[in-house]
Amino acid sequence: DIQMTQSPSSLSASVGDTVTITCRASQNILSHLNWYQQKSGKAPNLLISVASTLQRGVPSRFSGSGSGTDFTLTITSLQPEDFATYFCQQSYSPLPYTFGQGTKLEIK
């Protein structure tokens, strides 16, 4: 199975900051990489698919990049509603899908 290593596991930042979360796959997954945001007690929400495609309604301060084994999620000008946990997920065939362990973004 493909392993996803996400870092950091937690991150403290202030409103207005720019943060970057990284995700590394154990093998080449091309651009089969998605990013999800999960707020406390809620279901995950798809932010970015195919490594860099922003979902409809997701603010443009979110961006994704990378291909192959190394990927990043960048959030610029952090807003209070962005403090949440973020997960990467590989969707390279065949199954199983695997998720990174998550990055908890907290207010400094």
Added chain:
Amino acid sequence: EVQLVESGGTLVKPGGSLRVSCAASGFSFSDHGMNWVRQAPGKGLEWVAYISSSGNTIYYAHSVEGRFTMSRDIARNSVYLQMSSLTAEDTAVYYCARQVMYVRENQLYYYALDVWGQGTSVTVSS
């Protein structure tokens, strides 16, 4: 409104069985593969199972294979997860999630989980 609503989660004893359900609405259910993803308390996300749009193809995580069975009922716009031989390690919130497919250059297909239910809580404890 596109919606997934899970139900059926409860407290069950170790070794017991349980079926959780997910009712879909607001979209063409028969066009989408569906997944179950779980999250143990305070932990990350773990993909559990997938069923194709037709129901003909089903995959399971190694951790549940042989114990869990996923199915779908097109007429009821629902998917199910029948769980047996439950252990404490199966304690989690179980989410159903719709699979979406994107086609990119060179006819490459990409997949993501674009709609999630609110989850149903399963606790395995004596």
